[in-house]
Amino acid sequence: MVQINGGILLADGPAATITASLVYASSSQSNYQGVLAGVGNSLTVNNPAALLILSGTGLYTGGAFVNAGILAVTTSTALPENQSLTVGAGGTPIFGPLFSGSPIMASSLSPLAASSAAAGLPVSPVPEPSTLAQLFAGLVVGFGAWRRKRIACQHGPKGRGLLRFSVVALHSTCNSQPT
Numbered sequence: 055m056v057q058i059n060g061g062i063l064l065a066d067g068p069a070a071t072i073t074a075s076l077v078y079a080s081s082s083q084s085n086y087q088g089v090l091a092g093v094g095n096s097l098t099v100n101n102p103a104a105l106l107i108l109s110g111t112g113l114y115t116g117g118a119f120v121n122a123g124i125l126a127v128t129t130s131t132a133l134p135e136n137q138s139l140t141v142g143a144g145g146t147p148i149f150g151p152l153f154s155g156s157p158i159m160a161s162s163l164s165p166l167a168a169s170s171a172a173a174g175l176p177v178s179p180v181p182e183p184s185t186l187a188q189l190f191a192g193l194v195v196g197f198g199a200w201r202r203k204r205i206a207c208q209h210g211p212k213g214r215g216l217l218r219f220s221v222v223a224l225h226s227t228c229n230s231q232p233t
Contacts, residue, residue, distance in 0.1 A: 058084075076114060078106045078123075088116050097124045102144055108132035120145030130143055 055076040063084035070088030075095045078084070081103035088110045090097060096116030099106050104123030111133040112118075122144035127133055141147055208225065 063106070065110075070110075075114075078104055080104060083107070086110055092145075097125075097146065099125045100112060112137075120147050126150075
């Protein structure tokens with residue numbers, strides 16, 4: 055186990071690797087760009103004044119614990135996939151590029167989102183315009199199909215060629231279902 059009770063966590067860069075559980079209990083800010091790895095190893099932040107910024111790669115399997123202090127994650131690879139993140143009453147996890155040393159550019163956020171996140175206000179996602187357009191298109195198509203079936207059931211089969219065939223097929227289902 056590597057325990058840091060004071061000072062900062064230094065690494066030689068992204069190639070640096072810690073293959074033991076890491077307990078960060080220092081009141082100083084540290085930015086770790088290296089790899090945390092190891093089966094059964096874990097990461098713990100355990101000081102109310104601690105700020106640990108992770109921008110490297112997490113390959114450990116024992117989970118992450120933020121009992122007290124702040125764990126800032128600035129890359130999508132800093133925490134391992136399919137592992138737990140436990141946050142205690144005194145802990146704060148922050149996910150985003152708004153810390154110095156972050157390889158993710160803060161300019162990728164809109165100015166409003168960046169200022170809201172920096173002020174500690176919640177930033178919530180909104181559906182993409184294409185999602186709303188697809189929902190609207192689905193409603194229009196569904197309404198058209200419902201209306202076509204209703205007309206076919208009320209007026210009987212009409213039309214020519216393929217249209218007549220599809221209307222006849224719709225009309226044949228009218229007799230078996232209440233309108």
